[in-house]
Each structure stands twice: as structure tokens, then as C-alpha cells.
Amino acid sequence: MAIGVVLIGTLAAAPAVGVESSGSKVTVEEQLQTAISSEVEHRNAQALSPSSPQLLDLSKATAFRTSAQAKKVAGEDAQLRAQRDLLSRFDEAFTNFSSSVALDSVSSNGTSSTVQFTETTMMQRTADSSGQARPDYGYVFHATAVLQKEGGSWLIASVSHDAANTDLPETVLPSQAVLAARADGSIEKMLNKQKADVALRKSARSMGTQSLGANRAAVVDYAMKYWQQHNPAYRSIPDNCTNFVSQALSAGGWSQTGGLVYTSNSEWWYNGLLPVQTYTWVNAEDLYQFGFFNSNRFVMNQYPEPYLAGDIAFFQWHTELSDKMDHAAVLTFVDASGMPYFTENTNDHVNKSVVAMMAGYEITGNWEAFDI
Template sequence: MGAVLTAALSAVVLPASAASAAESPAAAGTVDTATARSFGRLADAVLTQRTAALLDNNEQSVRRAAPLAEKNVRLSAGQTRTEDTALSTLRTRKARLAALGEAYTSADTRVAVDRIRVEAGHATVQATETTTLTYKKIRGDEPATTGFQAHHRLSFAATADGKWQLTGLTSTDDGPLAVNEPATSRVATARTTALPEATPAAISKPSQPQTKPAGSYNYAAMASYAEKYWQNYNPAYRKFNEAGGDCTNFVSQSLKAGGWANKSGDAEDYRSWWYDTSYQSTSWVGTNEWSWFTLDAKRATNLANVYYMGVGDVMQMDFDKDGSKDHTMIVTYRSSSGVPYLTYHSVNTYRKSVASIIASYPNSLYYAYRI
């Protein structure tokens, strides 16, 4: 099955006839329905191929997608080289995952086209990828699957012979990379602060797992909430995907579901933590502010190792080690051998192992919070 085209084609300026559009799409500033579907199928093929590079069994147990070239749409030479590099990077990530004790046996990647814009011989396609991977039972206590939704922008250029070439594919999400997204370099910027600071955690797996002691919150309720709303957002809360990311907002919701109480105060004061129908504290939605509040209010303590986390605990990351935390996640599953699995927004992700995140970001800083 090819890509699922969910966009209302009114978003595409359709030509008077398919024949005129096929003759010169760049001149007409249009694409016909067949070309729009070809855009979607090519996006599906590229992203499915990336997912396949992570699989343990010779990349065979993945849904077969459309070929990387069709009659009227194909990869440019430059994008072909980019994808070759991406696949090499992902195979290296697969090897790193294997060294950490994780592998995937099968996968399913689907792409839905959300919007297409055509102007002056260039087409921009906004698309949503939904991927599910099946964990290989190496220890026997892994969850069944992990999954995520990711958003992409694809750039196409019209050629002189009336065809289209894919010239660029970019993730539009904040937060950690999807597991099938090749890493890109980040530029660190210096930052200093006198505010409460978390202690980074080690990322090597300890020889003995650590059991989380009983606490005063309902950790199962936190996990249940996160796993219910990781993909379909709770309409009772505002979304912040277009305002820096929704990750900390989502974790705050999960913590509240498990018993965290509001703490009143000025919205800009990190020592307060609350949400109401019209506004919220910065600590509810801000990654650094959440950490400052949590440590100052003694709602959590830092753990020495990310593998010590249990259900309901929280992990944050500083991608480029610039002193500013970039992302917040909550543990919703922990295997009997001591591997935490995290669920989060921006990219919407379900039960991704800490090992998988470390494999993608081996040089980042990690912060583990015992809630």
C-alpha cells in the first residue's frame, strides 16, 4: 500500500486539465491529482527506506512502499547522495543500538500528505509520518512496540521536461530525533545561570538494576495518562507545538494526573507551578523552568544514572551541552531488566527506550528526576 493522501486537494491549485498540468507544471504553477499522489508516495518510499535501515533482519520485515522513482517524480542527484548518507548513518545507529541491547524485528511507516503549495516551479509538501517498530525480544521483557509521529517538509523542483525532483527533506519537529531521522550537528551557545541546577546523569547501563521505592504519587496514573494522550492530545489543555514545543506541557499534565498539586504564584516565577483555563506558569511549559521549580520545591531529586528511572520519573536532555535543557520526557514503562521506556510530545512518541535515545545522542547531557 502506498502513502495515504489525506490532504484536501483544494490546498493544491488544480489545472484546467490534467494534460495541461502534465505538459508544464512549472509554467502553470499547478500539479494535478496524480502528481500530488506521486509526491506522497515518494515521501512514503524515502521514509520507509530509512525505517528499514534500522531493522535487525536484513530490512525485509517492513511494509513495501512505492519505488524511489515514478514516471513524473524522482529524487534529485543531490538528494540521492543525501539519502545514501542518511542510510549509512542509520545503519551505524542500528549497530549502536545492538551494542546497547536493543533491536527491531519489523516496522510499519505510513505518510499522510497534509498540504501542498506550488509556486514558480517549486512545490512544498507538508507531510506527517506515523511509524511503529516492533521490539526484538532480546531480554524477553521489552514492550511489544514503540511508535512516533513526525512532521516533514519536502521540497520539489520542476524540471525542463515537465517532471519533478525531490531536492530536500527536513523535519519540522522540535525535540529528540525520531529513531529513523539522521542526526544533524547543533551549534552550542554559552549560557550561565545562578538558578537551581540539575545534576547530569550517567548513561552507561549499570550491572544491577535499581528498583524505584514507593512514593507519594500515583505513578501508574501518570503513565496511563501519557500513553492515552501521546498521539491524540487531550482537548482540555492548550497545545504549544508552535510555541517552542509541547513536551514539558505534556509531562506537566501527566504529573498532575498522578497527584502533583498546583502551587500558586506569579506566572513568571519559577517557584510556582499551575495551569488554568486562561494561562499557565512558565514552569508548566518551560523545560528549564520546570527543572528549577521541581528542584526548588523538592518535588524530585536527581538520579545518578538514567537507567535508575522508574515509571513516573522524568528525563530531560541538553542536546548540545550549552547549559540549557531542551526536552522533557516521562517514563511510562520499565522492563524487568531495568530499561526505562519514555513517552513524550514533540515528536509524539510512545515507549521509546532510553537506549534508543542514547544511541541517537551519545554526546548530549541527560538529567534523570526521581518523582
Template sequence: MIIRTAMRRAAIAAVVTGLAVSVLGNSPAQAAQPAPAEDKALIEAARTYFAGENAITVEGGATAASATRKAEDLKVAEAFRAVRDDRMEAREQLLGINELAGVRYSGVDTELTPVGSVRTQGDTARLSVREHTEYTFAGSKDEPYSYTVRHNLSFVRTDGDWALSKISTLDGPANLSTPEKLDPAELSAARKAAKELRAEAAEGEGKITDPAKKASAGTGVRPAAAYDYSAMVAFATKYAEPEPEDNVPYDRDENDCTNFISHALKAGGWERVLGWYRSDSVWWYTGNPWPLPPHSYTWGGAPNWQRFARDESERVYELSGPSSLAIADVVQFEIFGYSDPGQPGHTMMVTDFTDDWMPKMSYHSTDTLNRPLSEIIAEHSDGEKFWYFRT
């Protein structure tokens, strides 16, 4: 477990919304120097690309279509062209999967904040950005789904013009925020999972009488609950997308998903259990400075948390599937190539439901608020195991 303290990124803040780009100063006391025209062009290219890519998953509408066309027309290096096409096809696949799951978006806003300045060396350039994207659900008053993630973008100069040549996503496994193109077998499994999830959600609506299932975030708890589930959800929704950036009231881990969920559970009344930090029978956070451990393995490790919560403390029990989920329940899943085989690699919490009773999940390490569970299952439906826990 490598611990990363809350990062305070001093950056030239350039917020890009819709078709506008604004470059902000570092502080109110000192106006920022205007960015060189070449830097502005690269920032605009990055904005154009991400705005257009994200618009693919929005249903219809001239604005979304226009943004996507601009991204498709953006100059890219030959070596990146196939990658660009795969990234955009992954979004097309996700649009179809969402339709099967009953999830529709009517709009999307993408903002980019450059982190530091553009680094140019000869005919190459590199730009680091913080992307914040928010999707509006169609036809409802649902709270939006949003995420924040960091990227490094590379450009090469070709025939006097800059061409996008590479995108590296820095926070967590990339497909926690950036869909990956599915092969035919994976796509078939994802479509099947989306249909089943929608059917189960509709069936669950008629069977679940628990007020927590029918409540949106912040209202309604289980009648005889030992814990405050509203407090858990309030913590998770407040700090899933922290503003200002990284104002969470604890030290982040490098991979912060389980650490984040443990703090949410503590906010709702889960009590610490002290002891040897590697033991599965303890669960605690102290924030000790290095070289002392800031928390037990069970607090910040996905498989360790599962063994403590389910097997040792019996504070949770496993549900049969997603249709039984209620507010503040916890979902974990395996990530091929990231977690150990058969072990969870990610932890998240139910913080809301769509109008059609699709659970919406909030989590770190890619800071994410209210993402539909159908999207996550679609990205991990080809053999990766899911666990659903009543907290």
C-alpha cells in the same frame, strides 16, 4: 512562551502502510475528488522515502531491506543527495548503537497523511505530511515505540521527472525524531554511552526491589508513595500519541514537552501552587485565554520546572543515573543550540521498560510513546547534560 491551541487539521487523509497508498475523503458526507496522478506520484515518493529510511534501523529481514533499497533508488536532486546519504548513515549509526544498548527492532510501519494538497508551481512542488511511525521490538512482548511528526517536502522537476530536493521537519528539535549523523567523536561517545547504559541497566535489575521498577506501565506503584504513579503513566501513554490527533485535554504550547509532563504529574496527585506566573515557587495551569498566561512558567518551561520541582517544592530528588529510574520518573536534558547552556531543553517521563530494563520514554513536542532512552542518549551524548529525577 508562545501558546498554540490544539490544532484541528482539516486535510485530505491518505494513509500509507507497507506498500499500499489509500486516499481518504474529508468527511463521510462528501467523497473526496481523486488526487491527480502527479500528486499521487509525489505522495508515493514521500512514502517510499520515509518507509525506507526508517527500515534501516530494523535488524535483518527481506522486507526492511527491500524498503531501504527503494528509498535509495528514489530520484533526488543533486543538492539533496549528500543530505540523503547523511540521513541514511545516521540510521545505520543508530542501528549499531542500539545493538550495543541491547535494543532491537523486528519491524516498522510508517503511515503518511498529506496535510492539504500538493502545491505545484512550474518545475517545483511542495508537499506537507504528517508521519506516524511505529517500531516493533524484537523477541519480546514490549509495547511498541511510536512517534508522530510533521514534515514539509520539496520537489524539483528534472528531465521530466520529479526529484526530492528538501525535507524540513517541523515539530521540536529535529533529532527528537530524526537521527542526525554523528561525527567520529560524537559516534565514539554515543557507542560508549550505549555500552555503559546496558551494563547499568543489567546491574540495576538485580538491585532495584521497587515494584514500580519491575512493573510495566499501568501496574505497580511505590509501596509508601504519596502519589499515584500509575495514573501519571496512564495519562502520559494515553496522550503521548493522541488519537484522534490533538485530543489532549489542555491547550498545547508551541514547545509542549514540559506542559505535557506537568499534566501527567497533576494526574498523579501533584497539587497546584498559585502565585505570580513568573515565580519559581509556584506551579499551576488554568488555561486562561490570551492575553492572560494559561500556566506558570514552571508548568511549561523545562528549566523553570526543574527549579520548582527540585529546589523550591522538593517534590523530586536527583538520581545518580539512568539505572536508578523507575516508572513515572522524569528525565531532562540539555540541547546544544536550543536550550541555554547548562539548562534543560527537554522534559520526558519513564512510561515503561524493555525486557532488558531499558527505560522507555514518552514526551511531546514531537509526540512520542515509549522511545528507548538509549536512542535519546546516543543523540545527545557528546557533552549535553542529563538530569534524572525521582518523582
């Protein structure tokens, strides 16, 4: 449970512990939260368009970091702005954001503190060339901050996240391997191929939306409602992506089938009384096998049919060495250009663009969307 939360706006300098502020003492947690929030805000600002008024305002904000961290941040800022510029070349750009930071746990010895925290951020995209609004992008991100006390103030010494986590927010730098792939041009080549694919799909006459009874609007509505605050009627699991998609499909009218063999790819069910459900309910490859091969509930989005909100998408992580599906998401928005946006769990994102997923080298150039 979070022990503190702050909405990020314009941050004032934090007074030292024990100093009176508005009639009350500022706690250690409040100082830690102010420092972490400032660091998150600074990092997120690097993703904003250069003309963003919020970017100008935040460039004047007080920083709470050690000299070593300041040097590291200066280098990362340049890389983050290069990431921003790469995304903007493919029409992924932001004008402003709002964030909140919750402290999940604090370990402190008086001069050093380690804080596990959760960041929740919403970002507003620029409009498309015709002036049509693109959807806001949001995410929930877990990270760890180490702070040192210097001169009575708590300063950020480092901020890190699980290195195995590749489904990162668009405001966070990817691994060195991804940065190298960007530098050699391979990622931009993949993005250009995706952009051409989207343009062709958009210009082609629709081949007709096939459906086997699912309510697309209900699937999208469920995903938008529960992407962040998970539905308490269901169990969440560490890798929750397919569990989330199955819940959305159920909300859209898919009926559960079977009930005896949870390992079978011909069954799809969830037991609300006992802690058991089919592999097809919670594993991407198994749901893919069930929906496409064993039940005919998925119909492959035929090229060059346009993408549609309510499609279910399956992805192969670039880091995996198999041809199995590793991830599932709900396609929740298609912009005027035909570009798809996905809402997912693990990590929790709403309307993450396919551009961002490819630029992060999270997925291969091959991914599949299915009508339902």
C-alpha cells in the same frame, strides 16, 4: 490541517497525472504523496534488523527520486545502517514498522512542488534476550520535501527538516557534529557508561520507592494516551514538553497550588479560562525547581535504585551551554534489563529509549529521574 494521508504499505508505481486509475484521475497531490511515502518508507527500512522480512520486501520497492537525490540517498543509507548497528549493539533493534504521511501544505508551479508533510511512524522492537517483548517506539515528525516533475512523474529532489531540531526520530540521521562524535568513539563511551549504570541499578536491591501521593499508573496512562493526539482540554505551546509532563502529573493526582504569581517557582497551576499558567507548568527548569526544591514533590531517584515507570526525567541538551534543565519527559517503560524508555512532546515520541537519546547526542551523560 492535513490535505491528504496515506498509510504506507507496498507502494505501486504512480501513474502520470491525468491517467485513468480505477475509473478516476490521479491528482497531483496523490502523486506527491506516493513519492514522499516511498522515500519515508525507504529511509525507515534502514533502521530494521538485517534479517527483517520487511527490509527485504522494501529493497525491491519502486523509488521516486531524481538522480541527484538517488546519489545522496545511497550515501545516507550507509550512515543510517551504521546508526542501526550502533543502536543494536546496545539492544535497540527493530523488526518492522508502519507509517502514515499527511500532506500539510503544497505549493506547486507545475514542474516543481514544495510540500510540508507530517510523518507518523510506529516501530516494533526485537524481544530481549529472555524473549520478553520491548515496547513499540513511535514518533511524529515534520519535514519538507521538494519534488520535480520529470517525464510525467513527480520525483523527490530533497527532503529536509528544521536544522534546530535535535530531538530526532531513530530513523533520521543527526547532524554532522553528532556523526563526528560517533566516529571518535565519545558517544559509544557514554553509552557503555549508561549500560553499566542500568545493569548495576537492575542488580541492586531496591531502596524502596518514595512517593508523595502521585499515582504512577495514572501518569503513565495519561502520557501514553496523549503523546500524539494532544489533550484538547489544554493549550499546546511550541515547546510542549513540560506542559505535557505537568498535565500527566495533574492526572496522577498532583494538586495545583498558588494562583496569583505565574512567575513564582513556588506555585504550580494552569488557568483553563485565561491564556496563562505558571512558568513551573511549562518550563523544564522551573518545574524542576518547584518539584525538587520548593515543594518536595519530587524525590531524586537514589543511586543505585532501579528506574520505575512513572518517574519524571529531566535532561540537559548537549547543545546548551548552561547547567539548567532543558527538557522533561515521562518515563513510561522499563525493560527486563532495567533500561528506561521515555514518552515526550516536542518532538512527540512514545517509548524512546535512553540509548537513542544518547546516540543522537541530544542529551549529556547526566540526566535525572525523580520519584513522584
